[in-house]
Amino acid sequence: MAHFDSNFIMSRILLTDEPTQIGCVYLEAGGIIGFHQALSAQLLLVVHGPASVRCDSESEVCVSVGDAVFWEKGEWHETKTETGLMAIVIESEALNPTKYMPVKLIKD
Template sequence: MKLFRFDESVGRKIDKFGSKNIIITPIIKILERHIDIIQVSSMHMNPEGLIWGHEAPVPQLFIVVAGEGFISGRDKVRVPIQAGQVAFWESGEWHEVVTDKGMNAIVIESDQLMPEELLLKEVIQ
């Protein structure tokens, strides 16, 4: 057995797009012919954390495992999100994430994501 860490002490800061108080720790990346097939990361958003609005380069799942905050999509309307909920953004979709108190999430990025096939539908937007 091997044991690994993915907490914020082993991650790196993200300030791209004007983001703040964000630490990301890549967990796994699967490549095929040097092209990303899927990437899974842990995201630690400290209080007053912000992932500044930008377009998703590929479809993304944002799986909240602790804390709470707000997400927005192309309409730029902030919607609350908390532990146990998942946001999904299509490739090219503008999105933003913000938290006042802090939030931790697992982020999965892949052009092969189809969350509707397995997740119970609780459409937030």
């Protein structure tokens, strides 16, 4: 961005008129967000620490700072960390990350 003598990059995350919940989640070392169904579309933005995520019966995938993980409404998923994790969690029926982010599908 070149406005106001600035020098940074901003990635758009969300633009919505729909109800949206945004939270910050912190897991201590050995922490887990247990296996559960997403009540709405959900985006996990990792801002500190490594973790592993899985959905349905898929095997775990390692994620780290700068990664974004998207789960669709109703999708079963889990997040856990050995060393600690902080992430921003966005939940909204209007989430469609393909509008704003490059998508990389991770499957075994």
